[in-house]
Amino acid sequence: MATRRTDQDFIRDLTRLLCSEGVSSLTIGEIAQRMRCSRRRLYEIAPTKEALFVGICRDVLAANLERGFAAARGERDAARAVSAYLHAALNMSGLSKAALADLDAIDSGRAVFDAYQLARVRGLESLLEAGMRQGLMAPHNPRLVSEAILGAAHRLRSQQFLKDTGMKMGDAFSEFYEIILNGLLCRPEPDDPTQATCRSCPPQ
Template identity: 30%
Template sequence: MEQITRPGFATRRRTQLFDALVDLFLAEGFAHLTLDEIAARLRCSKSTLYTLADSKEQLVREATVHFFRRATEDVESHIAEINGARERISAYLSAVGTALTAASDQFMADLDAFPPAREVYEQNTQIAAGRVKALIDDGVAGGDFRDVHAAFAADLVTTMMVRIQQRGVRDSTGLDDAHAYRELAAILTAGISA
């Protein structure tokens, strides 16, 4: 009997599995989980997991990529309709903080301890800093911000984003990620306002 597949079903199913995998990892971390445990928790077979990646290490890396892709889409859709450079930077950094609130301490510790996933996170931090730099450049060009060295401001943001994501800011100030990003946005935009 010929199997009929609906167009897009495999892609949809793959996305659903990665979404569930990301949610599991964000809540509990991933270092302690075996492939058998992951399959059981996702209610799928190990062979299904192997359609996503060839090993647990690759699965973790791909799930981390999926998380940051999903977070980026959420952040960008959040700021799409916002006008004004100051408001866009504030909304962007707040949305980044919101996207990270789902990440448990265990996930962040596992992420930091696993070089392939940490590399994905560091790359995404650099991309986010570049996005902030572009928003600052737009604000300078539009007269909303004084003429600042946008690369320096972006480097400052990058440094703080890393400290926030590594929980250094929370440990030293008690601020959760979302509040830390809002404070960063307020300090940054007030400091560069025209």
């Protein structure tokens, strides 16, 4: 006789399904069939499939945010902490392109993603301030930097932007973070000020 999955196992499987396929192409009946459960069990979690999906995404993004904070806490150097914080969750959010598109198409979903991005940049402000105090980062206004990142986040997640550039969301954020952390200008090597080199510059 089959045993009923624990609530934890059930939510894990439901999260995997919705974060992989999104929700627009599924009915509540199809979700129940794929999950091998009754519709009632799904309605016990949320009143609609959209609310179910948004709730799952909220939990995934919250875990993603904590992963970033945990990575930062693991670094003693403030500059490294900023880099670790920004890169920790790239390509690890667990949300597919379809899921991200569905999240952006739902008003409450956009609000969840906006709140997630806001929480990320507010956390970033404190890390930037620490880096500036340690003399490891240029003394710019932390709110200015965080707001610039927040504004870019709204644009970089646009499906039209990703289509136009042929980039994946994680790659777009990764490259943007590289620009924020290292800038656009090539810098000279300490032992030869006439030679400008950087990770993005072609070899001379």
